[in-house]
Amino acid sequence: MSKKVAFLGLGVMGFPMAGHLANDGYDVTVYNRTPAKAEAWAEKYKGKTAATPREAALDAEIVMACVGNDDDLRSVVLGEDGAFSGMGKGTIFVDHTTASADVARELAAAGETLGIGFIDGPVSGGQAGAENGVLTVMCGGDEASFSAVKGAVESYAQAVTLLGPVGAGQLTKMVNQICIAGLVQGLSEGMHFAQKAGLDAKQVAGVISKGAAQSWQMENRYDSMVDDKFDFGFAVDWMRKDLGIALAEADRLNTSLPVTALVDQFYGDVQALGGGRWDTSSLIRRLRQLGKSYKA
Template sequence: MSRIAFIGIGVMGGPMARHLAAKGHDLTIYNRSPAKAERWVAEHGGRMAASPVEAAEGQEVVITCVGNDDDLAEVTLGREGAFRSMAPGAIYIDHTTVSAKIARQLAVEGKSKEILCVDAPVSGGQAGAENGTLSIMCGGRDKAVQAAWPYMEAYAGRITHIGPPGAGQTTKMCNQICIAGALQGVAESLRFAQHADLAIDKVFEAISGGAAASWQMLHRWKTMADDEFDFGFAIDWMRKDLGLAIDEARTNGATLPVASLVDQFYADCQAMGAGRQDTSALIRRLPK
């Protein structure tokens, strides 16, 4: 079993760290809110550290799952960052959804310190983290991904090595682009059925087994029909992710007309006070 530092134990990181502890690994936890780290350690064992640099010292593996580019830079490259104490040969895995730019930067910094770096954003939401069935998309050198793979298997249903550093993050952008379009389609279809006075459950039965089906339809149709949105992946987070994709598209020359439009629809939802609601609250901006 390995010594692992896990930095960031929110709704995603907490369950992922729990799966590693259940496998018998020796975990050191750091979280920006110490009370959350204390609760995690009290429930799952291990120890807590006062800073990322302390958490990473002497560890074979360091895993991060934080908020955004700035948060990630602070816990890795900052004055108290983990990279300051990581030893040559250590494995670094980042599960944050961030820009491809910072993923590539961390890979360069890691290579100079002989750290094996993998950018590994995830899909599957809180339920996937809790159940250990996340889909993980990886960017990094072959040696780094191969070294990280056995640890990620603790909470993954699928792991795919996409390509070089940054490729994991750009693949996560592809994921979010697909979700944005699918959710808008489900929202419009559901509202259309309601305006047509159709039996919503029968419509779902009829169309969810054919070409119209999607994860969003299968898991969100009923809750959207019932106006239930206080769960799942928040609109505020989705806007962050779509912003990353739109920024990357400006660099690589891609055009994202639908994703850009849905991003503005999500801005409307934020203005309605739905920023912390599930992304399926997109339907709220469509009149009943």
């Protein structure tokens, strides 16, 4: 593939991801719903901006997107001003949005009629992972399309894996969020219990993180939990969106996610406390502010 790419969506993830592409020598054109952010990106990385997704996609061999949800994704892909209308045969669209497996299959089918390849590639690693270029990317699609875009994706990723046909990336991201939800709730309860018991919670975390309780969440979030600081990181609103996708897919699969469903409700309590933009580790504040009311 050539070095000409387009990137759609410059949020806390997309902005640095597109920047890594530019720093790696790719000819990058960006589009963002808020033009000022695209202009700020172009000034920082010496790239180009476009007024519409279609304009950004013209002449690009790879078009990447990282937007909010299924509807946002459709809005930048489909229609007269969508990316597909500017892409030619043999080009490939890579979607880094955490969205449903259904929309991935829908857009892949639409792309196929136009001769456009499609990879669903949701990411894990958060804002810090995007800024440091060490994201984990979970991909669904065909081998040829994956091989063609892997090098570009590696500009901002430490691991890029093809897990199956279109939709497999989104399903894997659902597994990721299901696992994280339970871990964060368990860590919140553990740190809250440690403080209530009069222990030095940070010292406790330092000890147990060397054993079987160790996790990324423990290593990276026990400090902020103990200090009650949550004005950073992966927002509760985003997590609830992701868990909603997973729970809806579980319904379609006729399977049960009881812990995930419960933690999703707990995040709803955090939103009610005004914490929609707090980091997901803020589950511990729910325990502090609601006291024993969480009991059934």
